[in-house]
Amino acid sequence: MFTSLLIANRGEIACRIIRTARRMGLRTIAVYSDADREALHVELADEAWRLGPAPAVESYLNQNALLAVIKASGAEAVHPGYGFLAENADFAEAVAGAGSVFVGPPPDAVRAMGSKAAAKALMHKAGVPLVPGYHGDAQDTETLAREAEAVGYPLLIKASAGGGGKGMRAVERPADFAEALAGAQREASASFGDARVLLEKYLQRPRHIEVQVFADTHGNTVHMFERDCSLQRRHQKVVEEAPAPGMDPARRAEMGAAAVAAAEAIGYVGAGTVEFIAEGNAFYFMEMNTRLQVEHPVTEAVTGLDLVEWQLRVAAGEVLPWRQDDLSLDGHAVEVRLYAEDPGRDFLPATGRLDHLRLPDGLPGVRVDSGVQAGDAVTPNYDPMLAKIIAHGANRPAALRRLRHALEQTGVGGVTTNLAFLCDLLDHPEVRAGGADTGLIGRARADLIAAGEALPEGALALAALAELERRRAEVAVEAAESGDPHSPWHTTTGWRLNVETHLDLRFAVREVEQVVRVRYRPEAYLLDLPSGSVDARGHLADDGTLDAEIGGRRLRGAVVRRGHDLTVLLGPRAYRLIRLQPLAGAESDAGVDGTLTAPMPGKITKVAVEAGAEVDAGATLMVLEAMKMEHTIVAPAQGRVAEVRYRMGDQVEEGTELLVFEVAAEKEAGAA
Incomplete structure (x- = not known):
């Protein structure tokens, strides 16, 4: 066994490989781009080396930079993870040329499966069933049109050299x-x-069913059963499970034997996945991924094996410890991919800062693989996956229950995610029943992606309570720093001389104003919500987590604040509100007779007012497109727009002064 391992990757797969390697006593070496200087995989590794600027082509795809680090660090072995250079035969040869062991299949095996057309020709020769089609060399339009007629419509045109739905x-x-x-x-x-x-x-x-295979350098090849990866959006997987629902032992053995034949046909070594498309009782070879798969944790959960450990052992020349009869299934496992993306906009990737991140670590039967931490930036340079959440149970219903509960304990603030979508997908009757096909998400899109959910009163109450608790904390700091910390003017109990007071907190929810009237009680607040008045109290942590008691009901959520914007995380759902009239002294994007600033970098897509305009509280002033979303800049109170500093189409940085706003002279009386 070698003693040091360089991981030529980033994010959750780099972290996952590092954990196994360190458990095996290997020195771990990370690489990073400028964007990943403070990333989790850099923190976990024993040492880390810079590759270059943020763009992948200048860092993680830069073979010369990687080879220089391999030599300088003395890495005895290199694990490519998945993505980037994991299936690049030239890189595998270059690693060997640098004197290191490439943890992956032989370059010839990678090349054999690098072309879909050539791979299908090999599989046909090996007796692996193929989807009827045309895989020939002639690529002129006339020939392809003629072959299309022979195949019959409807048909798929697929890129010969790639995957992931591209081409x-x-x-x-x-x-x-x-x-x-x-x-x-x-x-x-x-x-x-x-x-x-x-x-x-x-x-x-069709259903997308794939088989995990493993081979050593001594001529032994086994399969580790199948995974069902049929739940996809834009031809990319979002949910995977093992074993496949409804798979009977005879068909499992048949598909496993076909996968082993495919691996042996190309002299495969290490971990690989043979992907099949299945419909009815028939299944057909689709492609082989000559690397570890994103969804490998579900196979690990049902077999009890560490696939990365055995990748390393096989790369070091060890013999597989199992024969096919030694392997068995234990229960059921389901994995979801938590992405920074917007399901309502065709799953477009989202970017931004992770102002709040709560992952369900430590729950029974639940595993979390992640490469991000609170405060990290999600940039457009890399894949937007935040985490994989995997649940294992004695059977499929038990695994689904555990996974659904884990998602309820997950919260992400600062960037749009597919978290609520995943919950709704797992609740779909076809998913619950098992055997969903690859078209389910497309067919059920209207049910799975709501146009916009109504704000529940619990979320409105949490937003109000968070604002009150933030102000209480600010006043406590002000009091401690003042010359008279015990002055009654530093209280936040609503006390005013000879006056019974209240405070109105005003929010905008999709341009509809919501008012919460606050009255003060000993150690609590009385909140006037749309359905009535409730007592409320709570503790707000620095990360926005809010443990509250509202109307006798305990709630745990989070309220993430960025300028006027509040995002309330309640269970797996996120609700956005805009604070219309900040509390006196509270941080704000607009002060009295002050400016409104951009809460994040973005592009001005709309200017709704001109200088001199008189506006009401909550009126739209500008629209800023940032983090793939539109962010509305609103009037914090009734007043006048004194100056408009930017035009439609302008790019602005975070903190840029967009407008000068003058609050009307008459202000509502209230208490802080």
Whole structure:
């Protein structure tokens, strides 16, 4: 066994590999870009080396930089993780040329599966079933159109050199073929530098089932059963489980044998995945991923094995410790991928700072693989996956219950995520029943992605309570720093001389004003909510976590504040409010006769007012597009726009003064 390992990757997979390597007593070496200087994988490793600037092509895809670090660090072995250079045969050869062991298959095996068309030809020779289609070398439009007629419609055009849904088009009728072909070729060329395509019969209700295989250098190959990865959006997986629902032992053995035959046909070594598309009783080879898969934890959960450990052992020349008959399934496991993305905008990646992050670590039967921490930035440079959450149970219903509970304990503030979408997906009847096909998310899109949920009173109460508790903490600091810390003017109990007071907290929820009237009680507040008055008290932590008691009900959530914007995290759902009239002394994007500033970098997409305009509280002044979302800049009170400093289309930085605003002379009386 080698003694040092360089991980040529980042994020959660780098962290996952480091943990196993350190358990095995290996010295771990991380690499990082400028954007990842403070990243978790850098923190976990024994040492870390800079590769270059943030763009992947200048850092994690920069083979020369990686090879220089491999040599300088003395790394005896290199694990590529997945993505980036994990399936790059030239990099694998270069690692060996640098005197290190590449933890992965032989370069020839990678090349054999690098072209979908060539791989299918190999699989046909090995007797592995294939989807009817065309995988030939001729790529002119006339030949492809003729072959498409022979395959029959509907059909799929797929990039020969890649995956992940890039360069893929579904074609329903011959009249659409030429345009779809041109689009697929353009995308394939841009994504993989190779415009070649293949044609396949389009299966109407397919399932995506893949088989984990493992081989050593001594001629032994086994399969570790199957995973069902049918729940996908934009041809990319979001939920995976093992074993596949409804899989009977005979079919499992048949698919496992086909996967082993595929691996042996190319002289495979290490961990790999053979992917099949299945419909009815038939299954067909789709592709082989010559690396570890993102979803490998569900296989680990049901087999009790550490696949990374055995990648390292096989790379060191050890013999697989198991034969096929030694392997068995234990229970069921389901994994979801928590992404920074906006399901309501076709799952577009989202960027921003993780102002709040709570992951369900420590729950029974739940595993969390993540590479981010609170305060990290999610940038457009890399994949937006924040974490994988995996639940294992004695059976499928038990695993789903554990996973659903884990998602209820998860919270992310500062960036849009697919968390609520995942919960709704797991609750869908077809998912609960098992056996959902790859088209489910597309068909059920309207049910799974709500246009906008109504703000529950619990979230409104948490927002009000958080504002009150923030102000209490600020006043406590002001009092401690003043010459008279016991002055009654430093109280936040609503006391005023000879006056019974209240405070109105005003919020905007999708441009509708919500007012919470606050009255003070000993050690508590009385909040007037739309349905009535409730006693409320709570403790607000520095990260926004709020443990509250509202109307006799205990609630735990979080309220993340950025300027006027409040995001209330209640269970797996996030609700956005805008604070219209900040408490006196509270941090604000607008002061009395002051300025309104950009809460984050972005682009001005709308200017709704001109200088001199008289506006009411909550009126839209500007719209800023940031973090793939529109952020509305509103009037904090009734007043006048004295100056507009930017125009539509301007790019602005965080903290930039956008407008000068003058609050009207008459102000509502109230108490802080």
